Amino acid sequence: MSSLTMGNRFGQNTSVQSSSNRPNTLTSGHRACQGCGEGLAARCAIDAAFTAAKGKIAVVNATGCLEVVSCSFPDNSWNVPWIHSLFGNTAAVASGVAAAFKNKGQTDVRVIAQGGDGGTTDIGMGCLSGMFDRNDDVLYICYDNQAYMNTGVQRSSATPALARTATTMPNSHYNGSDPETGKNVPDIAMAHGIPYVAVASVGNIHDLERKVAKAINIRGAKYIQIHCPCPLGWGFPTAETIRIARLALKSGMYPLFEAENGALVGSTPIEDQIPVEEYLRVQKRFAHLFGKNEVPEDIGILQKIANRNIEKYRLGGV
Amino acid sequence: MLYQLEGSQAVARAIALCRPEVVCAYPITPQTHIVEGVGELVRSGQLENCQYLNVESEMAAISVAIGSEAAGVRSYTATSSQGLLYMMEAVYNASGLELPIVMTLGNRAIGAPLNIWNDHTDAMSARDAGWLMIFAENNQEAADLHIQAFKIAETLKCPIMVCMDGFILTHAYEKVNLPEQSEVDEFLPHYEPAFALNPKKPCAIGAMVPTTEFMEVRYLAHLRQLEAKTVIEKVGREFSARFKRNSGGLIRTYHTEEAETIIVAMGSVLGSIKDTVDGLNQASGCDRYGVMSVVSYRPFPDEQIREALKNAKRVIVVEKAFALGRGGILSREIELALKGFDIEIITVIAGLGGRVITKTMLSEVFRKPKDKLIFLGLREDVIRQEYKTVLDERRA
Numbered sequence: 001m002s003s004l005t006m007g008n009r010f011g012q013n014t015s016v017q018s019s020s021n022r023p024n025t026l027t028s029g030h031r032a033c034q035g036c037g038e039g040l041a042a043r044c045a046i047d048a049a050f051t052a053a054k055g056k057i058a059v060v061n062a063t064g065c066l067e068v069v070s071c072s073f074p075d076n077s078w079n080v081p082w083i084h085s086l087f088g089n090t091a092a093v094a095s096g097v098a099a100a101f102k103n104k105g106q107t108d109v110r111v112i113a114q115g116g117d118g119g120t121t122d123i124g125m126g127c128l129s130g131m132f133d134r135n136d137d138v139l140y141i142c143y144d145n146q147a148y149m150n151t152g153v154q155r156s157s158a159t160p161a162l163a164r165t166a167t168t169m170p171n172s173h174y175n176g177s178d179p180e181t182g183k184n185v186p187d188i189a190m191a192h193g194i195p196y197v198a199v200a201s202v203g204n205i206h207d208l209e210r211k212v213a214k215a216i217n218i219r220g221a222k223y224i225q226i227h228c229p230c231p232l233g234w235g236f237p238t239a240e241t242i243r244i245a246r247l248a249l250k251s252g253m254y255p256l257f258e259a260e261n262g263a264l265v266g267s268t269p270i271e272d273q274i275p276v277e278e279y280l281r282v283q284k285r286f287a288h289l290f291g292k293n294e295v296p297e298d299i300g301i302l303q304k305i306a307n308r309n310i311e312k313y314r315l316g317g318v
Numbered sequence: 319m320l321y322q323l324e325g326s327q328a329v330a331r332a333i334a335l336c337r338p339e340v341v342c343a344y345p346i347t348p349q350t351h352i353v354e355g356v357g358e359l360v361r362s363g364q365l366e367n368c369q370y371l372n373v374e375s376e377m378a379a380i381s382v383a384i385g386s387e388a389a390g391v392r393s394y395t396a397t398s399s400q401g402l403l404y405m406m407e408a409v410y411n412a413s414g415l416e417l418p419i420v421m422t423l424g425n426r427a428i429g430a431p432l433n434i435w436n437d438h439t440d441a442m443s444a445r446d447a448g449w450l451m452i453f454a455e456n457n458q459e460a461a462d463l464h465i466q467a468f469k470i471a472e473t474l475k476c477p478i479m480v481c482m483d484g485f486i487l488t489h490a491y492e493k494v495n496l497p498e499q500s501e502v503d504e505f506l507p508h509y510e511p512a513f514a515l516n517p518k519k520p521c522a523i524g525a526m527v528p529t530t531e532f533m534e535v536r537y538l539a540h541l542r543q544l545e546a547k548t549v550i551e552k553v554g555r556e557f558s559a560r561f562k563r564n565s566g567g568l569i570r571t572y573h574t575e576e577a578e579t580i581i582v583a584m585g586s587v588l589g590s591i592k593d594t595v596d597g598l599n600q601a602s603g604c605d606r607y608g609v610m611s612v613v614s615y616r617p618f619p620d621e622q623i624r625e626a627l628k629n630a631k632r633v634i635v636v637e638k639a640f641a642l643g644r645g646g647i648l649s650r651e652i653e654l655a656l657k658g659f660d661i662e663i664i665t666v667i668a669g670l671g672g673r674v675i676t677k678t679m680l681s682e683v684f685r686k687p688k689d690k691l692i693f694l695g696l697r698e699d700v701i702r703q704e705y706k707t708v709l710d711e712r713r714a
Contacts, residue, residue, distance in 0.1 A: 056517045060385065073525040081515040083388050084524035086411050089381035092373065096340060096385020096393070097515060099369040103339045103391055109517055127381060130374030 016048045016209050023050040023079070030077035031069040035238030037228030037245065038066055038143040041202045042114065045141055045212045045226065050080065052213035053110040058101070060094040062115025062124060063087035065150040066143060088123035090115050091131035094138040102137065110216050114141040117158035118148040120225075121185045128185075132192035132221045139215050139222040142185065145230040153233040157183045160253070161301055163285045165233075170288040179301050186259070189223040193262040196220075201227040201254055203245030207268060211258065227254045235284020247279040252306030255313040267313045276302045320495050325457040325487040328494040329422060330355025332461040334365040335502040336468045338394040338420075340386035342371045342379040346401040347434045348484035349424035353396050376401035380408040380419070387417035388523055390514030392468060395419070398484055399426035399440045406444065409477075413448030413539070415524055418471035418478070420464065423451075425585065425638075426484040427671040435672020436484040438584065438638040441615070442647050448539055450478040450546055451616040452566070453584040457482075457492045462565035463613075465497070466553045469506055473549050476542055481615075483586040485672070497561055505560055543617045550614050568619035570611040571626050573599065577608030580627055581684060582652055583636040584612045587668065587675055591636060594680040607684060612648065620655040627652075632662045634684060636694075638669045645691050668694035 016022055025046040032039035049057050058081040061067045067084045070077040085093045094113035101109045113131075115124060120142040131138055147165045148154040155165040161179040164170055168177040189197045196218050200208040208226060215222040229244045231237065236244055248254040251274050257267035277299055280286040289298045310316050321328070329352050333341070341360070343353035359365040369386075373379045376397050383393040397405065402423060412419050427433040428440055441451060450470060454460035460482040471478040482488060497505075513521065527535055547568060554566035564570075572592055574580055581591050588611050595607040610626050612619075627633055633656070635649040646665035653663050664687045669675045679694055 058389065058515045058517065068526055071522050071525045073527045073531060076522040076525060078522055079520060081517055081520045082522045083385070083415075083515060084522075084526075085381065085384050085388075085415065086407055089377055089384070089408055092378035092381035093385035093388070095371065095373075095378075096342075096382035096387075097389045098385075099340045099371060099382065100386040100389030100391040100393075103367060103369045104389075126375055127378050130378050133374065134371065136371075 015206055016051050017044050017205060023047050023055070025050050025078065025080050026070060027077045027079060029075070031072070032065070033232055033238070035231040035241045037202045037230060037241045038116065038145055039069065040241070041143050041208065041226045041228045042066055044202070044205055044208055045224070046080065046112065048209035048212040049110065049112055049139070049216045052216045056109045057081075057216070058097055058109055058111050059083070060085070060090050060097060060111070060113045062090035062113075062119035064116040064119050066114065066116065068150060087119050089127050090119060090124055091138065091140055092127040094140070095131050095134065095136040098137045107137070111138045112141060112216070113138055114143065116149070117142060117144040117146060118156045121157045121183060129188075129192065132189060132194050132223070135194060135220045137219055137221070139212075139224065141212070142223070142225040143228045144225050145228045145233060147230075147233050149230050149233045157181075158185070161305065162289060162298055164288060165285070175298065176286075176288060186223065186225050190259045190262050192221070194221040194223065195261060196222040197259040198224045199227070199254070199256050200224055201245050201249055201256060202229070203227070203242055203249050204256065204268070207256060233285070235287070236282055240282065244279070244282060247274065247282065250274045251276045251279040252310040252315060253279055253302070255309040255315050257313045264313065267315055270310065270315045273310070276306045319498070320493055322491060323457070323494050324351060325460055325482065325490050325492065326351030327355045328457050328461045328496065329464055329482070330359060331496055332464045333394055334359045335497065335499055336465055336506055337365070337392065338368055339391035340369045340371070340383065340393040342373050342382040342395045344373050344376050344379045344397070344401065346376065346398045348426055348436070348488045349396045349398040349401070349422060351488060352422055352424065356394070376405040377408060380405040380412060380421070383419045383421075384408060384412050384415065384417055387419055388415065388515050390511050390516070392472075392509040393419050394421070396422035396424065398424040399428055402440045402444060403428065406447070409444055409447045409449065412477045416475040418468075418475055420467045420471055421477065421479050422464070423479045423481045424484040424488045425481050433671040434484070436486050436638070437670045437672070438481070441479070441481050442639040444479065445616060445647070448476070448543075449616060450474070450476055450543075450550070450614070452478065452480055452550070452614050453612065454480065454482040454487060455586060455588045455611055457487055457490065457494050458563070459565050460487055461494055461496060462557065462561070462563065465502060465506065466557050466566045468509075469553050470546070470549055472509055473553070474542055474546055476546065481585065486586045495563065501560065505557070546617045547614070547619055550617075566613060568614045568622050569626060570613060572609040572611070573605045574608030574610060574626055574630075576605045577630060578606050579632045579634060579684065580608045580610055580630040581634050581636060582610045582612060582627075582648070584615060584648065585638070587636060587638065590675055590677055591680060594677045594684060597677065598681060598684060615648075618651055618655070623652065623655045624659070627656060627661065628659055630661055632664065634664045634666060634687060636666045636668050636680070640667045664690060664692065666692045666694050
């Protein structure tokens with residue numbers, strides 16, 4: 001990781017990750033793949049939360065890559081109180097943890113639930129919506145790598161249009177994941193009117209840390225979704241994780257924004273928008289859209305999505 | 319103090335006496351009045367220092383309890399039937415994580431066909447989930463068992479299901495003697511687990527366990543179930559000594575010493591069975607019939623059952639669930655407990671989906687069981703007609 005990646009700037013803008021006394025909530029030795037976006041995002045997010053909550057956090061983890069790589073008996077990479085229960089009940093378990101600390105009068109202990117996009121947007125959606133509905137004092141972090149990576153790259157409701165996964169293999173009849181499918185969970189979270197919703201990316205660690213630090217001390221339900229490129233699942237070299245995350249940001253394919261009580265309050269403008277093609281071409285999951293079978297309309301579908309994001313989340317600046 | 323209460327309200331008050339710190343509620347008939355009752359006690363301030371969460375599903379109800387128990391506070395929820403199946407993944411998880419959740423199961427049939435009435439199919443679906451499972455015979459015992467349940471569960475670090483028959487108990491008004499708060503506080507002190515989520519002492523709960531340790535983990539859970547027999551008996555004795563009332567334990571016997579035929583059952587049907595047996599014994603002038611109640615279904619008290627039944631010639635197991643294509647479930651367990659003894663075992667499947675069980679029906683089947691497997695009150699004319707239709711359709 002380059003120093004830029006880690007937000008290693010001088011002065012007061014120094015990131016938690018670049019600080020010499022970063023908390024190391026997720027220590028080295030875990031089994032994440034080389035170049036894993038989720039591992040990086042989790043470490044940055046939980047370190048930032050730990051720092052902002054003065055060390056008083058408890059983490060509930062959904063089944064998935066992050067859980068499997070970080071806590072496999074007898075090894076454990078977590079330096080914080082941590083529990084893994086199941087795949088689809090993470091938000092509810094976190095609600096229970098928060099209720100327990102509340103009843104003990106320990107509301108200074110901040111509760112985090114975390115999972116992948118499968119555990120959040122698909123199987124965990126019911127419990128997540130319930131946690132939002134009750135406005136339970138939990139920060140839910142979704143590490144979005146846009147498919148079920150732990151089981152071998154199957155489609156989730158966060159998989160982008162036309163992406164190849166093991167269950168949306170392109171062939172002469174099908175062209176990757178069907179367009180016009182999928183769900184926008186940040187929007188769904190906003191529709192619950194919860195105090196805070198944000199979208200972040202490993203392509204912008206400063207912003208990620210700031211959002212987590214802000215969210216962790218807000219009372220009530222919070223949702224942060226973090227874009228985490230997956231070298232294995234998306235098909236790109238392991239050194240490219242951050243570059244690809246940034247291409248997603250620059251193209252408008254992954255809009256960074258914040259919302260409070262259901263209303264958009266801020267977004268990260270795109271300075272020099274790039275065509276989505278630049279983001280798509282470097283990933284094997286979109287390789288079928290290029291080369292001899294290339295159909296301009298396909299790229300057009302994804303470009304429209306990017307353009308819509310830019311308009312909807314006001315990424316074009318004022 | 320004596321109260322005239324609906325079973326569900328009695329249980330709700332017993333729960334409140336145990337001072338749970340987190341209660342999660344999701345409605346499902348026939349359990350609903352219990353969580354309503356607890357909610358009312360929380361909102362009126364009679365149950366203080368308790369978080370009451372209205373959750374969105376049974377999966378969430380048990381999961382919230384998993385979270386709160388993991389953070390070290392006494393937690394309670396209740397369910398029935400489909401609700402138990404809906405939360406089943408987390409039911410196994412709670413026992414695997416060694417979290418002493420107390421859950422009431424208001425026993426009800428499982429659909430399809432949809433049926434809200436009482437039987438034990440729901441409980442039987444969870445028999446291997448690693449929970450302790452105890453069955454109440456009446457509302458007094460339902461209240462008492464809940465107070466004991468917290469103590470048993472917290473001693474063993476194992477979740478416990480207190481089963482009470484839907485409607486027959488949950489909705490029945492009976493006299494129930496509820497202890498004073500101070501008495502319960504002495505019997506059941508504040509819960510402070512040694513091991514919980516705590517930022518001052520970080521620990522990881524719920525790690526993935528590889529093949530090299532998984533069998534050992536399961537075997538230790540097995541040992542805990544065996545150990546539970548001692549704990550359930552001990553807590554039952556302590557309860558009786560303190561509250562001057564016999565409730566709980568592993569099994570209970572009724573006129574079994576001289577009996578040639580012993581009826582075995584779980585739950586509320588034991589009342590009708592005892593009445594029936596009294597009638598039969600009075601008519602014959604001696605105790606030819608006896609009754610054995612299985613209070614603890616998990617752990618299954620083989621030794622105690624063997625001791626209670628060993629002198630009988632015939633054991634009739636009346637059960638409210640069965641394994642399709644196979645027969646009785648409780649019967650098979652009784653059969654296993656009596657292996658090596660020359661005792662005839664008759665299975666009577668009764669009361670499925672709330673089918674009425676009368677003393678006349680019981681009396682007849684106790685006196686002259688016509689088969690090894692009997693379906694009490696089965697409408698054979700309906701079966702003949704429907705089965706013929708099925709066969710005709712298949713031929714066509």
